[in-house]
């Protein structure tokens with residue numbers, strides 16, 4: 001393994017506390033055994049490995065953490081927390097870090113997951129369920145990725161995997177309120 | 189036996205074959221699966237990556253609607269989200285109160301949630317064994333569980349987190365030969381299928397190559413995301429990494445159904461992208477009447 005050089009940009013200790021409050025995960029329990037990174041399926045491709053992410057949190061490197069690609073490439077597979085001797089929930093940390101990165105405008109422009117999440121949840125909000133064909137079309141429109149997977153939709157239609165019409169569940173106005181209350185921490 | 193069924197969105201679309209084969213197998217077993225009335229999406233990855241409260245509220249609304257009856261789930265992703273919401277809500281009174289404010293009604297987090305593998309492999313073991321008509325003799329299978337069923341173990345409490353065997357035992361009961369292989373619970377890239385398929389190709393390559401090294405005839409899954417990634421993206425993996433697999437990827441309900449004498453059409457075998465016809469016929473199992 002190559003040695004990693006971490007550049008210290010900020011001094012202080014608030015990021016770990018913030019993460020603990022928002023996600024319930026305890027980054028400060030980590031003693032850098034690297035077991036998380038041994039099993040992480042995306043450790044080899046990202047700019048960081050899970051134990052390095054936790055180390056950056058220890059050192060309060062907020063900018064480096066919130067701009068990393070790793071937090072977006074994490075598949076939420078929970079291998080890290082399942083095997084961690086200290087039960088550091090890196091999967092939950094990444095959920096929180098993604099939300100922070102988005103709200104602070106620090107996510108790289110080519111990361112498509114937020115757009116996907118947004119069109120997905122809009123479908124749930126409107127219909128109560130996800131209509132996959134509509135979801136794929138909306139995602140492509142938003143990301144302008146028209147040429148990707150061109151062969152997939154016709155093949156899936158032929159295989160009966162993409163019904164043209166999606167189901168809708170009643171109670172839309174109630175659902176609208178539910179989504180609004182969730183966004184406001186339970187307040188109407 | 190009867191369980192309240194939460195199908196989830198995939199089972200109405202890309203995993204329609206999982207839905208049909210589940211109902212076909214249930215019919216053979218006398219298992220009734222009435223759906224939760226007006227169920228809504230569990231929120232899946234999109235909700236928990238953007239809004240933790242919503243990620244607990246959507247499952248809570250569905251589980252409340254089940255009225256305390258045990259909920260059966262086929263999709264591993266829904267299973268994981270419903271279990272996670274239960275874990276958060278039952279384990280923390282402040283989360284319970286917050287979720288109640290969002291949903292508009294209190295939910296205690298105690299509605300039991302069981303995956304179909306648990307129902308067939310634990311609750312109905314004897315019925316399954318008695319329903320086998322055409323054992324899948326000579327079929328070597330790699331049972332692939334993926335991430336969402338067994339992790340994190342404190343939350344899902346599904347079998348063994350590192351080496352689950354529920355699906356292996358079911359397939360063995362059906363006469364097939366499940367092999368011991370190391371990638372049972374590796375991640376396939378899950379929901380990145382659309383938003384960043386390069387992750388899915390890289391991760392699925394490892395799983396497909398390991399299954400091939402284990403010299404299996406096919407892979408068996410219990411999750412719509414796993415099935416879609418390994419089946420629909422198999423050709424993309426072959427092109428990108430210069431390999432050739434030709435490994436059909438079934439839902440476990442499709443193979444159980446075949447062994448129970450269901451027709452290829454009842455099991456939607458025609459929906460599989462990697463065609464299983466040659467393989468099944470070589471084992472003396474007919475694909476007649478297959479349709480998408």
Ligand code: SF4
Nearest residue numbers: 030032033034036084
């Ligand atoms: S496995 Fe846990 S303790 Fe070990 S480096 Fe990773 S987070 Fe830290």
Ligand code: SF4
Nearest residue numbers: 040074075077078080
């Ligand atoms: S949950 Fe994320 S960080 Fe943890 S092992 Fe999986 S991909 Fe890696």
